[in-house]
């Protein structure tokens with residue numbers, strides 16, 4: 353697997369996410385052949401343009417159903433609106449960028465990139481959150497025509513998130529949550 357461009361990284365992160373999502377919903381403790389097939393089909397489909405990263409619509413629905421719980425830790429007190437891409441780094445007020453977060457998570461995350469923050473905590477985000485995040489980044493890169501850039505392009509250093517931190521190696525499914 354050679355990951356050389358921004359779109360490679362996003363698509364492979366998303367294909368791995370779909371695989372992890374399937375494994376968790378099946379209650380698997382490790383990835384099996386079906387899982388790897390799901391991942392490779394989706395990755396190839398995204399590369400060829402035959403498949404698309406779904407719109408955020410379903411995630412918006414889930415967000416509403418989820419009510420006012422912190423997307424990071426599940427707490428339901430002292431909830432405020434958090435910008436996944438921090439406002440100070442150019443993140444906007446569009447709903448794709450907004451999630452509910454408790455005060456503790458909000459101040460702990462601060463200006464950090466989502467994955468950098470989780471890496472610092474040595475934990476891994478819930479899949480639902482990661483799915484929103486990957487789509488957000490995809491839309492940003494699509495709009496700004498960044499998808500074809502090589503991953504070592506200096507332009508990427510000035511983005512408000514870290515493309516290379518998008519996870520393409522996921523923990524085993526027994527360590528994941530939806």
Ligand SMILES: [Zn+2]
Nearest residue numbers: 422425454457
């Ligand atoms: Zn929280």
